[in-house]
Amino acid sequence: MGIVTPGFQGRPRAEAPDLPPGQYLTPDFPVLSAGPTPRVPRDTWEFVISSETGTEYRWSWDEMMALPQETPTVDIHCVTRWSKLGTTWRGVSLDTLLDGVDTAADYALAHSYGGYSTNLPLEDLRDGQAWLVHTYDGDDLPAEHGGPARLLVPHLYFWKSAKWVRGIHLTVEDTPGFWETAGYHDYGDPWREQRYQGD
Amino acid sequence: MTALPYVDGNMLDGPLGEVFAVDLSTATARCAHCGTTGPVAGLRVYSHAPGLVGRCPTCVEVMVRLVRAPDRAWLDLRGTTFLQIPIP
Secondary structure (H helix, E strand, O other): OOOOOOOOOOHHHHHHHOOOOOOOOOOOOOOOOOOOOOOOOOOEEEEEEEEEOOOOOEEEEHHHOOOOOOOOOEEEEEEOOOEEEEEEEEEEEEEHHHHOOOOOOEEEEEEEEOOOOEEHHHHHHHOOOEEEEEEEOOOOOOHOOOOOOOOOOOOHHHHOOOOOOEEEEEEOOOOOOHHHHHHHHHOOOOHHHOOOOOO | OOOOOOOOOOHHHHHHHHHOOOOOHEEEEOOOOOOOOEEEOOEEOOOOOOOEEEEOOOOOOOEEEEEEEEEEEOEOOEEEEEEEOOOO
């Protein structure tokens, strides 16, 4: 009998070099939702950034589409442990949307059609780290994946990438969102496995 | 007049243990948003999510959220005005 046990082949999934700890790779794109899927027509869709002073910056669909567009290819990591590598999206950088927004806020609360919300530091939306995306893999973003437009913040767990995003409140104080008020981590860095409060 | 004394949360173990040991599917809940009162079993529960989300069958607002970590759980009932539980 050989020293190497034949059953021990390959390496454990958790040691895959591109995966954060505790994640597994999926070729699928699982659909997760905390409620019914909103159906938002583009002609009534809008995106609003509101500052801590109450000033609002508003874009219609056509105005958003007229902004410079980017095509990020990124890895995404869901807190329910699936990861998907090399996903390609198209949309507007949050740097573009925040350009010209006068704010001294440190935090952002993204809010969605349907009532979902999630919080993150404003600096995590800047410097090429976040997008408002309307296209996935070359096609219009389906409603079940957050269309007509969702947030994409791939360096944090995917619950931070709010589906059906409608706007962002900029705030001086951190305001926990839908899952952050129910046990999930305030920041959610997958590489530090910040799944739950206290992780 | 002397303020009433209070005791620590250990006092709740018995009463809450009695409540949460029962089958909540036979309980009745009132929605804090629209006032609809009905069986917990009638809630709409979204389970393909990072936690369980129970929504009112009338107004679809969130009535209960339950998040389960390996060693902890969080129960958020802010959307529920009351639970009425049959206790023989």
